[in-house]
Amino acid sequence: xxxxxxxxxxxxxxxxxxxxxxxxxxxxxxxxxxxxxxxxxxxxxxxxxxxxxxxxxxxxxxxxxxxxxxxxxxxxxxxxxxxxxxxxxxxxxxxxxxxxxxxxxxxxxxxxxxxxxxxxxxxxxxxxxxxxxxxxxxxxxxxxxxxxxxxxxxxxxxxxxxxxxxxxxxxxxxxxxxxxxxxxxxxxxxxxxxxxxxxxxxxxxxxxxxxxxxxxxxxxxxxxxxxxxxxxxxxxxxxxxxxxxxxxxxxxxxxxxxxxxxxxxxxxxxxxxxxxxxxxxxxxxxxxxxxxxxxxxxxxxxxxxxxxxxxxxxxxxxxxxxxxxxxxxxxxxxxxxxxxxxxxxxxxxxxxxxxxxxxxxxxxxxxxxxxxxxxxxxxxxxxxxxxxxxxxxxxxxxxxxxxxxxxxxxxxxxxxxxxxxxxx
Numbered sequence: 001x002x003x004x005x006x007x008x009x010x011x012x013x014x015x016x017x018x019x020x021x022x023x024x025x026x027x028x029x030x031x032x033x034x035x036x037x038x039x040x041x042x043x044x045x046x047x048x049x050x051x052x053x054x055x056x057x058x059x060x061x062x063x064x065x066x067x068x069x070x071x072x073x074x075x076x077x078x079x080x081x082x083x084x085x086x087x088x089x090x091x092x093x094x095x096x097x098x099x100x101x102x103x104x105x106x107x108x109x110x111x112x113x114x115x116x117x118x119x120x121x122x123x124x125x126x127x128x129x130x131x132x133x134x135x136x137x138x139x140x141x142x143x144x145x146x147x148x149x150x151x152x153x154x155x156x157x158x159x160x161x162x163x164x165x166x167x168x169x170x171x172x173x174x175x176x177x178x179x180x181x182x183x184x185x186x187x188x189x190x191x192x193x194x195x196x197x198x199x200x201x202x203x204x205x206x207x208x209x210x211x212x213x214x215x216x217x218x219x220x221x222x223x224x225x226x227x228x229x230x231x232x233x234x235x236x237x238x239x240x241x242x243x244x245x246x247x248x249x250x251x252x253x254x255x256x257x258x259x260x261x262x263x264x265x266x267x268x269x270x271x272x273x274x275x276x277x278x279x280x281x282x283x284x285x286x287x288x289x290x291x292x293x294x295x296x297x298x299x300x301x302x303x304x305x306x307x308x309x310x311x312x313x314x315x316x317x318x319x320x321x322x323x324x325x326x327x328x329x330x331x332x333x334x335x336x337x338x339x340x341x342x343x344x345x346x347x348x349x350x351x352x353x354x355x356x357x358x359x360x361x362x363x364x365x366x367x368x369x370x371x372x373x374x375x376x377x378x379x380x381x382x383x384x385x386x387x388x389x390x391x392x393x394x395x396x397x398x399x400x401x402x403x404x405x406x407x408x409x410x411x412x413x414x415x416x417x418x419x420x421x422x423x424x
Contacts (some may be wrong), residue, residue, distance in 0.1 A: 017094050017219075021285050025089030039279045040082040045074035062264055079267040083278035090285055091240075091250060095232060096223035100256035102266055103248065103278055107215065107235025108134050109271035110249030114231060115139075115173065117265045118209055121147030123172035126164045128155035128187050130394030131177045132213065133383045139175075148172070154393070155180050155187040156326060162195045165208075171199070176229075177213040178222075182342050182378045182402040183395045184316045186329040193228030209258070215239070215369070220292040221336045225254045236273075238369025239339075241284055242291050246277050291371060291407060295339030299405035302414050303341040311351070311421045313399065317341040339405045340368060342378075349398040351424045352377050356401065358420040361413060368404035373413055375403045 015023070031038040047053040056073040058064035060080075066072060074080060088101040095101070104110040115138075119125060127139060129152045139150035153164045155178060165174060174196055178187040193210050201207050211231040212224035215238050224232045234240055236248030249271075253259050266272055273281070303317035318330045318337035330337070345351040355375075356364045362373040366381050376382060383396050391397070405413065 017096070018286070018289055020093035021090055024093055025091075026086050026282075037083065037086045037279060037282055039275055041275050042081070043077050045076070047073060060264070060267065062260075077275065078270050078272060080263075080272070081275055081278075083275040083282070084272055087273070087278040087282045087285075090282055092252060094219040094285060094288060095225065095252045096219070097225040097254045098232070098252040099254055100259035101250055101252040102259055102262055103236070103250055103273040103281075104266065104271045105249065105273050105277070106247045106271075107213075107233070107237060107249040108138070109269075110233050110235075110251045111135055111175075111211075111213065112138055113265050113269055113271050114211060114233060114251050114262055115143065115175070116269075117262045119143065119148050119172045123170045124149040124151055124168045125173045125175055126151045126153060126161070126168055126171065127175040128153055128161070128177060128180065129390075130155070130180045130183055130185065130383075130396065131175075132181050133385055135175070135177070135213070136390075137385060152393070156185045156323070158188055158191055158325070161187070161192060165192070165195045165199065171208045173209045173211055175211045175213070176224075177216075179216045179318070179338070179340070180394075181216065182316075182340075182382070182400065184216075184318060184340060184342065185395070186318070186326055186333075188329050189224050189227040189229055189333055197228075216340055217334060217336075217338045220289045221296065221338055222334050225252070227333055230255065231258060235369075236281055237367065239292055239295075240288060240369075241281055242288070242369060242371055243284070244367060244370035244372065244374075246280055248273050248277055248281055292339065293336070294407045295371075295405050296336045298407070298410040298413065299339040299341055299403075300337055301410045302405060302417065305414055306341075306343065306417055306421075309418065309421055311346055311424055312343055313346050314344040315341055316344070341403050341405070343401045343403065344397060345399040345401060345421075345424070347399060347424060349377075349379070352399050352401050354424045355420045358423040359416060360419070361408060361416040362403065368402075370404070371407045373404065373406040373408060375401055378402050 052073050056075050059066050084103045087103050092098040092101050151164050153161050176187050196208050196210055209230040212229045214224055214232045215235045232252050234250040236250050303315050306312055307315040321327050362375045365374045366376045378396050
């Protein structure tokens with residue numbers, strides 16, 4: 001029996017994401033043969049002909065559609081630039097079922113630009129709570145002033161979400177954050193998409209979009225596009241970057257036409273990610289899965305140990321869910337539990353502050369997803385703009401501490417948490 005041809009084997013076995021992100025989406029000939037992308041800091045680009053300039057502006061403005069196999073000339077770095085294109089071409093390899101992406105200068109910019117692209121005055125948006133505080137206040141304090149109604153629904157109540165989707169007036173979008181920040185509550189993405197798909201859409205109306213903020217688990221551990229979502233959004237500041245030294249955001253879609261609709265708004269608002277940050281983020285994509293796996297393993301070991309500590313009222317973490325529905329959702333749509341957990345401490349705010357004050361390795365700082373371990377008190381920091389009713393709805397209490405676990409040795413981190421708890 002003759003040995004198989006290696007090229008035949010390559011054709012029959014699709015490359016995996018961790019390989020594709022290193023081998024696709026970048027042409028070394030465009031960077032003078034460099035094995036890794038260069039940085040292109042130009043603000044403007046030269047056209048070969050006046051006709052090419054006209055064509056580029058027609059495509060950029062949406063007056064013309066790009067033909068199959070046609071390349072687009074660069075115009076101005078507020079619209080697009082080589083480093084953004086390289087980043088976008090490479091990051092689609094990490095997000096399951098994505099075909100197109102856009103890079104933004106923050107996660108909030110990615111969410112805002114996407115919502116403003118598809119929502120119109122008179123429409124409504126159903127969104128899960130708890131949700132990132134900036135997202136909630138954008139909906140409440142900005143969109144509602146422009147005639148777009150926000151409808152908050154508990155993320156763990158599938159029945160209430162289904163009811164809200166069915167009854168929302170002129171529904172334009174459903175926005176999910178799962179797991180939720182900071183309680184790790186999960187929403188059934190597939191079920192939400194099925195409820196949206198079951199809506200009877202009037203002639204001339206478009207089906208509401210399902211958007212998922214996948215910052216907490218993606219792209220390594222949760223794949224919303226594969227579950228039926230239309231758009232998946234990230235704060236690239238977090239796990240995608242992983243070093244707590246830059247701001248970034250990304251939006252990806254299975255249907256590339258959705259990305260084409262968002263792109264002109266990004267150009268208008270000037271929310272594109274700058275060349276240097278695109279270059280930095282591109283270089284970190286190959287290590288996203290490596291870092292997230294290490295962080296998730298660390299977090300699971302620590303959370304399950306701390307759940308037994310006498311000064312911890314409760315630990316919020318996917319492997320510690322007691323609710324049957326939450327267990328089902330976690331098993332159905334997550335590959336691993338992730339690197340975030342929250343501690344509900346006995347003794348309220350005083351205990352939480354004592355705990356944070358005595359940490360020696362973990363740092364008292366907001367944000368998450370970096371290689372270093374961070375801890376914060378959500379009620380007085382990340383979610384401090386909430387009303388008391390919103391705090392109660394979100395489960396953000398005086399004694400809650402949120403932890404983002406890094407890549408340090410888990411035993412060192414566990415010892416640090418235990419001594420800080422003992423010091424309360």
